[in-house]
Each structure stands twice: as C-alpha cells, then as structure tokens.
Amino acid sequence: MLRIDDLHVTYGGTRAVAGVTLTVDQGQTVLLIGANGAGKSSLINAVIGLAKISQGKIMFDGHDIGSMSSDARARLGIGYSPEGRRVFASMTVKDNVLAGAVTLNGREQVRSWDKLVASFPFLAERQAQAAGELSGGQQQLVAIARAMSGRPKLLLLDEPFLGLAPVWIQQISIAVRQMQQDGITVLMTEQMARPALKLAHSGHIMRGGLIRRSGAVHEIKGAALAEEYL
Numbered sequence: 001m002l003r004i005d006d007l008h009v010t011y012g013g014t015r016a017v018a019g020v021t022l023t024v025d026q027g028q029t030v031l032l033i034g035a036n037g038a039g040k041s042s043l044i045n046a047v048i049g050l051a052k053i054s055q056g057k058i059m060f061d062g063h064d065i066g067s068m069s070s071d072a073r074a075r076l077g078i079g080y081s082p083e084g085r086r087v088f089a090s091m092t093v094k095d096n097v098l099a100g101a102v103t104l105n106g107r108e109q110v111r112s113w114d115k116l117v118a119s120f121p122f123l124a125e126r127q128a129q130a131a132g133e134l135s136g137g138q139q140q141l142v143a144i145a146r147a148m149s150g151r152p153k154l155l156l157l158d159e160p161f162l163g164l165a166p167v168w169i170q171q172i173s174i175a176v177r178q179m180q181q182d183g184i185t186v187l188m189t190e191q192m193a194r195p196a197l198k199l200a201h202s203g204h205i206m207r208g209g210l211i212r213r214s215g216a217v218h219e220i221k222g223a224a225l226a227e228e229y230l
C-alpha cells in the first residue's frame with residue numbers, strides 16, 4: 001500500500017532522513033521507534049507532503065505521491081494526526097473532527113461523526129466546546145478522530161502517546177485497534193515503545209535518519225525498549 005524508497009529529507013545542512021526504504025502492507029500497523037531527532041516526524045511529514053523530499057520515491061496505492069500537494073494525498077486516502085496534539089483551539093470539538101472529513105459528502109460526514117461518537121462518547125458530550133479547552137489527552141483523541149473522520153486507507157500517527165497519562169494511552173490504543181478492525185493501514189511513530197509495540201505488527205528502529213533495525217514486533221522488542229531510554 002505504501003512504499004518508500006531511498007527517502008531523503010534535508011533541512012539546510014541537516015540530514016533528517018538519510019536514505020530510508022520501507023513498505024507498509026495493506027491492513028498492517030507499522031511502528032517507527034526512535035529517540036528525539038531520529039527523523040520520525042520528517043519521514044511522516046514527507047509521506048503527507050509537509051516536508052520536501054530531497055531524494056527518493058514514495059508510492060501510495062499505485063500513485064507516485066512524492067511531489068503531490070498534501071490535499072491531493074489526503075484525497076487519495078491518507079489521514080494524518082500530527083505530533084503534539086494539534087487541534088484548532090478556538091474551533092469546536094465537532095468542527096475539529098469534521099475538518100478531517102472535508103472530502104466526504106454531507107451524508108457521509110454524518111455517518112463518520114456518528115461512528116466516532118459511538119466509540120468515543122466524550123466527543124458528543126463536548127461537541128460544542130472549544131477544543132483548546134479540553135485536557136491534553138482529550139485533545140489528542142480529537143486530533144486522531146479528525147484523522148479518522150475522512151475514512152482514510154492509510155493513517156499516519158505521529159507520536160500519539162506523547163506526554164499522555166496511562167488512561168489516555170489506553171483510550172488511544174482502543175482507537176487504533178478500532179481502525180485496525182476497520183481494515184485501516186497504520187504507520188505510527190513513538191518514543192514510548194512499550195504501549196506502541198502492543199499495537200503494531202512490525203516495526204523499524206530509527207536513529208540519525210536511518211533505519212537501524214527492522215522486524216516483526218517480537219524480533220525488535222528488546223532493541224526497541226532499549227532505544228526508549230536513550
């Protein structure tokens with residue numbers, strides 16, 4: 001479904017991603033583990049079109065997307081939840097969530113909202129409240145619900161657990177499992193290896209813009225947990 005080939009992302013003199021090749025198969029959840037500055041966000045941002053590729057190729061669903069606009073990539077079926085619970089603070093919870101569903105028609109939007117509310121009742125309870133007034137965990141869930149609301153084929157989650165209490169890590173894990181049940185393919189990054197490993201099928205350990213180790217979850221678990229404390 002997603003095929004990244006020899007990807008390079010450079011900012012000025014910084015080589016954030018220095019030649020990464022990986023694939024994410026349909027229905028799989030793939031984890032990118034790495035400490036601060038490993039290049040995880042740069043890779044995710046390159047896939048959604050927020051970071052410019054300096055070399056390499058990104059294929060999604062048979063399309064060469066590397067030079068497409070972010071909008072065009074979203075329309076092809078890529079959803080994205082950015083690092084750091086970015087919500088539109090002054091917009092309501094409902095408008096935040098539906099901002100991810102602009103490519104759907106009105107009826108599909110209603111269906112998408114109803115489905116998300118069935119899983120996360122707090123979205124309905126707080127729908128008219130400004131998203132900036134929510135707790136950190138709630139905001140992160142709104143950001144993920146926004147990414148889910150467009151019913152993407154591939155979901156990019158950049159550090160969904162960052163800075164969250166265990167109760168919210170659990171809620172977000174439930175959201176990810178639901179997406180998996182719906183057949184959504186997931187590429188997620190995390191520094192917190194422990195909860196992330198429970199969700200993934202396979203993973204890659206990144207450091208210094210490169211993949212240092214790859215494998216099924218049971219194969220990389222030890223190395224991933226060691227990386228967590230770097």
Ligand SMILES: Nc1ncnc2c1ncn2[C@@H]1O[C@H](COP(=O)(O)OP(=O)(O)OP(=O)(O)O)[C@@H](O)[C@H]1O
Pocket residue numbers: 011012014015016034035036037038039040041042043083191
């Ligand atoms: N917009 C930018 N301009 C310049 N340098 C950047 C930019 N974004 C990231 N970098 C640099 O690229 C490298 C990789 O950063 P990146 O954000 O991709 O890492 P990360 O693995 O997501 O880290 P974290 O876990 O802290 O989010 C770092 O050296 C970082 O300082």
Ligand SMILES: [Mg+2]
Pocket residue numbers: 040041042083158159
């Ligand atoms: Mg990051």
